[in-house]
Every structure is written in C-alpha cells, then in structure tokens.
Amino acid sequence: MRDHIVFYVNGVRRAVDIDAAQQTLSEFLRSSQHPHSERLTGTKIACAEGDCGACTVLVGKPTADGKAIAYQSVDACIAFVFQMDGRHVVSVEGLRASGGLSALQTAMVDGHGSQCGFCTPGFVMALHGLAEEAGTLPTSLDDEEVRIGLSGNLCRCTGYLQILQAATSLRPDAIASMSQLFDESQMLSDFAKLGGEAVVMESSDGKVVAVPRSLSDLIRFRTEMSSARLVAGATDLGVQRNHGLFEPVEVISTCEIPELQTIAVDGDELVVGAAATWQEFDEFICDRLPEYHQILLRFGSPQVRHMGTLAGNLANASPIADSIPFHFVTETVIEVESTRGPRRIPIADFYKGYKQIDLAADEVITRVRTPLPPPDVAVKLYKMSKRRDMDISTVTAAFWLQLDGETVADARVAVGGVGPVVLRLSQAEQSLAGGQFTLDSLQAAGAIARSEVTPISDVRGSAGYRLQLVENLFAKCYYDLSASLSVAVS
C-alpha cells in the first residue's frame, strides 16, 4: 500500500500527502505548495460549484493499454486532489510548453474571444479538451459540437458568438495535442510502476483517504471504515464541500476499481459498473438508448460528465436527479455488495425518503442493472429546467409505454421534482393501461397525475407550475410519440 498519491502537473511530478490530497484541485493549483513553486493562478474560481467552468483543466489518464494518455476537461474547483492519483493534470500554464500561444489561444486573441478575461482560461482548456477528443480530425469542429462542448463554460461578457467563431475556425489537427506538448513516456512508465496498489493516507488527527484498486479492497475498506464517505466523481460532494456542507475527513474513492468500470449488455439488461463515468456510459448507450442520450447531452456539462457516475447520481438520491425516472420506469435493479455478500434491490425500494437510500454502512453499490426497453415499448424522457442546458431540473419525467397498435398494453410513468423522492404514478399508469393511445387518454391521465404529486415551491419554480408541467407532459408525450411513430410508419 502506498501512503501518498502521485500525479503530474504540467509534466512535473508531484507526490503529495493527505493534507494536499484533501484539497480541491483548484486550491492545490492556486496555492504555493512549497516556497519556490509557482502559484498556478490561471485556473480561476468564479463559482466554486462546478457550474461556470472558469476552473477547467485537462486531466489525463493512461489508456487501457497503458500506451497513451487520454485527456478530458474537468472542473478543478469540485475535483479533489486524491482523485488525481496516476493522472496528468494540465492547467492553462501547461500550454506554455508550446513555446508561445497555442493555435487555439491565437484564434481566441484574434477573434476577440475574450473581454474581461476571467473565464477565458477555462474556455481555452475546454476547447483543448474538445480538440483532444477530436484527435486528428482534418475538418473543423462544427457549431453544434462546440456548443455542446462548451456548455459547461459560462461567460458574462462576450455573448459567446466570437468564441464560437474562433473555435469553429480551426481544425483539431492544427491544434497541438498534449502528447505533442509533453513527454508522456516517462509519466506512463512512472504510472505503470505505481501499478495496482491501493493508496491509504492517514493523518495524525484521524483523517483518512483510501483509494482502493480492487473490489475486494473496496469492500474491506468499507467494512473497516464504517463512518467514511464513499466518493465517486465528487461532482456533488465537491460542491457541498465548497459550501461547507461536507468535509472529506474520511473518504473512500470508488473510481479506481477496474471491475466496476465496465459497461455491458447482459441478455436483455444493461449492466453498468459503479465506477463508469457518464461520458463512458453515454458513449455506450448513444445508439442503444438514443432518448437517454438526448437527456444526457443536457445533463451536467462535459466537465461534469467526465467525472460523475450513474451510481453516484442514483446514490446521491436527489429527487430531481435527471437519471432516476428512466431507471424507475425500466425497473432497474441496484446491485450492492459487502463482506456479508451481494444484494439486489429494485430501484423503487432503494429510496426510503428524501435523500435516504437502502444501503447499509458496510455496503457499496457495484452495478446498476437496467432491463432494456423491448422493441414494442416507446420511451420518452423529459427534463424541464429554467435554462435548457446545464441546469438542475424543475421537473423530470419518464414515460414507458408498451404499444400494441393503437392500444397501450402497459404503461409506466415516473416523475421527479414533485416530492421528496422520484415517484411512479400508479393511478395515471392504470388509467393509461389497456386504453387507446390518444390525446384524450393522455390528457386524462395527466389530470390524474396532477392529483398524485405534492410539489413544493422553491427557487426553481412554484408548486403550481410544477403541477401544470406534470399534467401537460402527458399531452407532450402524446405529441412527441405520435410524431416519431408516424415517422417510423412512413
């Protein structure tokens, strides 16, 4: 076992102990770690809640074959340093390795892509992240790719258009890649030597950070450290930490377990490992569950999807979590494990109350098992939020309708944001099942649904608005499905 973590910052090796490991990555970068080190203040903090992207850096991780490093954009303000073990972090200062301005930086300068400049390093790094993902594409990124790719970066000055135009003016193959800027072979051999060893760091005052690298280690640590907090992508815990609601005193990272990173189809079920990120999940389901993919594009930002996980989203148990309604209507099963053995929990039983889940102190979520909708089932997902992208939902909904010609053979409907937990609307489902698929029947079910939910008024919307949304989404589902069904028929 190792008692420190090792990572690289802009090509420079850093081995740090628990005090640094419990900082956020942005705190680490912006502070002077030893008397002669440079403060890397190019990484800016504007919100400290992973919403604005001013703190965007690239985090590189060795690929499965260990021969290259793959980089993704990450919000440094909500990432913890202990999540960086075996990673190469590139901040905006790292681009100096290109010997001047990178092609992207030059495009931003010439295209008036900056005004006050505070958000600009974040945009530059997010764009470099897009270029890394695009690889050696000989055509420039299109408008849509850049919009989605920058949906995690806010700017108050420019109105974005000049940034968009600068970004779409370049071909990714004209932009220096991180592998060109840094000698990765040395890092890769260093990371290989660190190998599959678990990291456990302890401080004299009782703080512990554990980074297990096998499921058996994870379960053992979980048993031994019953008060520790499990941390997956930290995309919510990082926010809570900055708001003073969470201190990473005792934590176990769940994201370095190879067995839990897999995503596969097993029979007619989708099986997702607890450590798989949203990005990995999205790539896998993109064609298999296009409706889910459409919601995912608006769910968090690229930076958040690069860190966050499905298991984390389910365990976080927010009633407006965007993923949960789909898993309710598909009757997903959550697999957990402890030294006492495995357990399978139907998702409807998993939630006990507001942010309360059926998970014992010694258990960890291992996999999420989701029955794929059969071909005769139409699925519609809705995420209603104040702003279309990168916003917490006001109301979420999932419709699962088994259609036999014009008849609804079976219906499942789940909604979030209208009560302490996500709900199946059993009365509305009953009114739909066995009836005709018509606007009238959907509207009637919507009126019933209205009486099944008890929303509150909060910062995102009034109770009255939420009730109206729940009711109207049934009609919307009718129009959306009849449009896509008629397209399928023709």
Add this chain to the structure above:
Amino acid sequence: MSQVGTPVPHESAEGHVTGTAAYIDDLPRRERELYVGFVGSPVAAGQLAAIDIKDAAAVDGICCVLTHRDLGGPNHFGPIISDEPFLVADEMAYLGQPVVVVAGGTPDAVAAACRRVKLEYEERQPVLEIDDAVRREEFIGPRRHMTSIGAEDDAAFEAVFTRAKHTVSGRFHCQGQEQFYFETQAALAELGEAGEVRVISSTQNTTETQQVVAEALGVGMHQVVCVCPRMGGAFGGKETQSALTAVMVAMVAKRTGRPARLVLPRGVDMAITGKRHQYRANYRIAFDDAGRIAAAELAFYSNGGAYADLSTSVLERTMLHADNAYHIPLMRVTGQVCRTNLPPNTAFRGFGGPQGMSVIENGIEMIAETLGRDAMEVRRANLYQDGNPDRSVTHYGQIVRDHVLEEIFDQLAESSHYHQRRAEIEQFNRTSPTHARGLAMSPVKFGISFTTKFLNQANALVNVYTDGTVQVSTGGTEMGQGLNTKLQQVVADEFGLPLGSVQMMSTSTEKSNNTSPTAASAGTDLNGAAAVEACRKIKHRMRAFAATLLADRDKGLVASPEHICIAGGMVYDDRDCDPDAKISFGEFCNLARRERIDLGARGFFATPGVDYNRETGRGNPFYYYTTGAAVAEVAVDRLTGELVFDRADLLMDVGKMINPGVDRGQVIGGFMQGVGWVTNEDLRYDNEGRLLSTGPTTYKIPNITDLPREFNVDFIANPMHVKNIRQSKAVGEPPLMLALCVWLAARNAVSYVAQGQPFEMAIPATGEELLMTMSQLGKPATKLSAASGNGAASPSKAGAPAKTP
C-alpha cells in the same frame, strides 16, 4: 497607418488566454498578509442592541475584530444621498449587511472568529415588495415628474384619453438582474511608510473608493491611493458597491499595519450586493386606428433596496427613456424609488433604461394586438423622424437629431426578411398544436452622457519617453469593455506610432484625480477625448521645437510649426522633399528633452452643452444618442412554456468604430446579457428577504447553447454623426436593450395562443411565466381585465396613475 478603425485584439487578450492577466485574488500574497471576513446582519430588518466580539477576538490567529466604533469618521456614505452606514451601528436594513469585520492569519481562523461574534438585536418584519413600500410610504427621494410640452394641463390631457379611439392600460412588472461579474468584489490594502493606504480594488470608480476609504478612516484623501489594474467584469456592479470591500480591508490595514485582502465568495457577493432594480409601472396609452400614439401616462416605481445608492439617478434614466425611440406627442412620466429591506440596488448596464423602455414596448405590442396590426408597423409609425420638427422633441425637451432610426428599421426589415417570416409564422401557428412562434422587431435610442452634469469630465496623463514610447494613464477603468485598447489606438494615431509603442497603465488616483466612474457607456468618449487633449498639448510643443530644428535656410524652409508632421514613426517638415531630413520619433524625443521641451501632459475634457433641470424635468441631458434595432424569433412550447430563441438580427448605428472587433463584442455581449434579463435570470427571495438564487446553479445566466442558431450583427453608417472622439459612438449599454425584442417575440407567440384575449406578462419570460400565462388564458374564470381605458391598474396608491401637479 491608422490604428483607429482596425479590429486589433484586446490589449490584454494574450494575458487572458494564457491566464497571466492577474485579478485581485491572483496577486502574489504579501508578507504577513491578513485574510479578512465579516459578519453580516442575520435579519433583513431589525434593531441592533449589542455586539459581543470577546470570544471572536480570542480565537487563535485573529489580529483584529472591528465594528462601527473603529471607524475614523462619520458612519455613512453614498454617491448621491449619504445614508448608508459602513458597518451597522443600530438599524439592520438588509440580510447580510456588514456589522463586524474580522482579520486573521488563516481563512479558518477568520471563519471561526466570525462564528463566535454575538449579536443582540430585535427583529422586525421586513418590507420586501414595492407595493408594500408604497403602502407604508417608504420612499427614497421625492417623486419625480417629466411632462412633455402641451401635457401640463390636467383636463386637456384627460380629454385626449377620453377622445381617443383606443386606449390600453395596465400594470407592468419587471424583475431585477444580478450583474454576475465573474470576478467577485475584491480588494487588497497595504500601508505605505508614511501610513498612507494603498487600496488595489476591483472597482469602476477609483476616486469614489479613495474618497470613501478616506472618510471611513478619518484621513485626508491625500492619505489614500486607489489603484485598479483591471476588473474581471463589472457591468455597473462595481460603480459604487466595490467601496464596502475596500473599506473593510483598509480598516484592517490601517489598524494592524499589515496587508489585508478580501475576495467575496460568490454566494456572499450575490446575497449582499445590489442588482438591477425591480420595477412596477402603471401605464395608459391613447392611440388611433393606425396605432399612432397620441398620449401616454407612465408611473414608475422601483425597488431601491435599503439605501439610496444610485437609485434616484437610475430612476431618472428610466424616465428619460420611457419614450424609447418613439415620438409621443403628450407624455406624463412620474417615478418614485421605494425603500425596502433588500441590499441597495445599483447600476447595471442600461442603468434604468431597460425598465423604462420595456413599458412602452409592451404597450406597443398591446396596441398591435388590439388593432390586429403587425407590431413592427406600429413601431415604424411612431419612430422619431430625423429633421421633422413635429416628431423630434422628447418629453424632456431635447431634440433628437442626426439619427437614422427609420433607415435602420427599413434596412433591418429587409435583411431579416421580416415580412416573409411573419407569413411563415402565421402559417405555422395555425397548424401546430404544440408550439407557438413569435417574431418582433424593436428599436433602441439610448442617451449618452451622465445625466448628472458634473460627472461628464475626465482627465488623462500622457508621458512620452526619450526613446519615443508612450505611457497613458486615465481615470477610465478596464473591465473587459476594451477601453484601454481603444485609448491605445487613439493615442498611437495621435503620434503616428505603432500600437506597441503605447502602453496603457493601471488606473490610479495618483495619476488621475477627481475622476468619474467608468460608466454610462462614456468611458471612451470622456477619457479618449482627455487623452487626445494631452497628446495635442505635447504635439504643440513638439511642433514648435521641430519647426526650428528642421528649418533650413539653404532649402528656403523657414520655421513653420504648421508644416511639421508627426506620423509614421517620423517627425518631418512636409515641405521638405529630402527623405533623409526626416527624424525618427524616438530620436526626436531625445533631442527635445535635451532642449528642455516638456514631453508629458495632462489632458482634460468636459462634455459640452449637456445639462438637465431636475425640478422642471427639462433639458438636454445627452450629448447624442446611440441607436439601433433588432429582430428576434422564438418558439414557445405551449405545453411546457419552454422558450427557444432561434434567430437574431441586430443593426446598430455606433458611429465610426474605433475598434470594430471590440464594438462587435460589446453589441453581442450586451445583447445576450439583456436576453438573460428577459428570459431566464430569475431572482428569487424567501419571505425573510433572503436571496435564494445565490450562485450559477440556481441563477441561470445565458449559456452558449442559448445563442440563437442564426445570429446576424451589422452596423449602419451615419454620415450625420460628426461629433465625439473620432466620430465614434458609445456602445457599452445600448445593445442590452435590443434584447427586449426577444421578450416581445415571446409575447407575440403567446398572443397567437390568446387569440384576442388580453393578457399581461412580466419580465423575465421564464418557462414558468410563459406556461402560467398561457394556462390562465385557457381558463375564462380567471380572465384578466380587458384592455380598456381603466384596465388592470390596481386601486391601491401604486396603481393609480399619478397626476402631475
């Protein structure tokens, strides 16, 4: 080659993209520097009885705990009315209002000490809403009036409404808006060896910061220097409200002798600083069959928050823009700032103008709906007409001249294919059960100058060095708007130098004294003119010297300053055909110094001819107007209220652009900020006066995906505009108000759902506002009152349109 007119990059752009452009929190930590925090009022309204700081002061690592008793002077400040305490002494007037300042060696120690401060107080019921304040007559400043010539007589004015073929009336609501500058309020203070305080502040207003800090410390202004290298955005939010942060760090530095820094966390910044004012307005408008407006009566009420700040001035600009770009023959405008228990509201790009224009623009939409006409045609018919004396005079008596409003309308209608798209939208709306599309074109006419006369002044310091390079300092502050870039271009042109020879220096009260805030879109107008004045003084001396230096009896050239050219990096006599007789600018400067020629100068500029009489409501407050128009198309989901903004076409007259790249950025950025205000930016408070939307997670400024798919931005030439620096026009604020067309397009979409039913809609048009408005339309029982003469005006005091005495 002229630098002016070219889109050179922002002078800090390389610093921005590399992350080396430093903001307050990025500056190196000073030796023995202290962290500063503060304890704010836990209630929005109350009476403070006692402050116990004993436990807080005892926390390990704490250096000082300061209260109002530690101030060196009187405990009040304010840019117009000095009514705001630095630190609460008795009355607690808004949640989070600073009471106790704490400084220590670590952030943890400061946080621990803040938790140990004990406040004893008696809580009161806060006043949060405008209507509540009106009922209780909680006002700031007097009620203001503006009455156009001919509208003075009550009976005659009333008769216009009685005789009018049509009227609309009602009550219009618009919500406030958070500036959401990326760099939060921040300041760093340190002492010089004579005990003078140097404050590095993220502020639009170095002079006021200097003055307020001096007052708080009880020292002369000469004992305080305020420096602002740059801001990470400001938008008006750092015109006055940067002062409190600066005062807190200055108090700590003065008390301890140690450097002290405070950078507000986002949530604190949003919770305790002022925003764009929320407004309520009662309106009634009389018009004919063509939609031509005969008379309008408008009564504005703004939510000023707890103290005056800039509210009276903001309200004045609201009233001065109640006409927007329309000639309204008879107008009565009144305005009243209401006092509530919210943080004092303040400047935000547009400065009351957006709220003023929104009411008449909503009214025109209602006129069009009443008449079944296209709102664009109604707008076109009501525009000010250049050169037509009957349609050129505003309600405050200023003549709107040298403008191209009608040309803008006609050109934009054509380039945006307005009529064709209107037909397509009508067709779409007849058939779609799920969506309603809307289209709107709206103009902007924004008055340029501070409406407070004395603020229309600036000074600049230009120093030329013996190698021919130049440093420029002005009182203008750089917040991203490109002021320094434009000044650099203007000064480079004055001396015929490349941009690289001109360096813009940090704004400092040491170099520029008694300056105005960088605000009112006038930063380049004022500071640019002052810098040019300084350059010309130096050039005058240079020419006199060069004339003698280059005079050549053999060539028959007598000394003649009029023939000296300073251009292309050279100094020469334009009568001399010998190219070798030219002297490089650098060499010339060196020679000039040796002949004891002064190569530094201070320039001063005061805008000519502007004045406004607040008592009579008449005058010429504006040097000129910046104008433009925009077309927006939106789709509204009839089932969810979700708004999709599909296309924007913008056309503006901003004169001859000093930097087309910067100006284009200002137009796009200002417009999108306005789009945020009218769509998704939704400030929500609880019943105790606590802001709930205190971060980007809950307060949604526009995202890149909110950009319309098609976004055309263009400029129109206006040869009649020949005044102002290099014949340019101010561009900072005007485009924000173009965004009203997005809201109007949303209203237009809803009007197709309403099918003739009258309705009211507020700003912002959130999904909730749109869905609930459409849901109301579906229910005849709760149908809104008809758009007839007495309409929806509430019977309360706030509701009755006020009569001009």
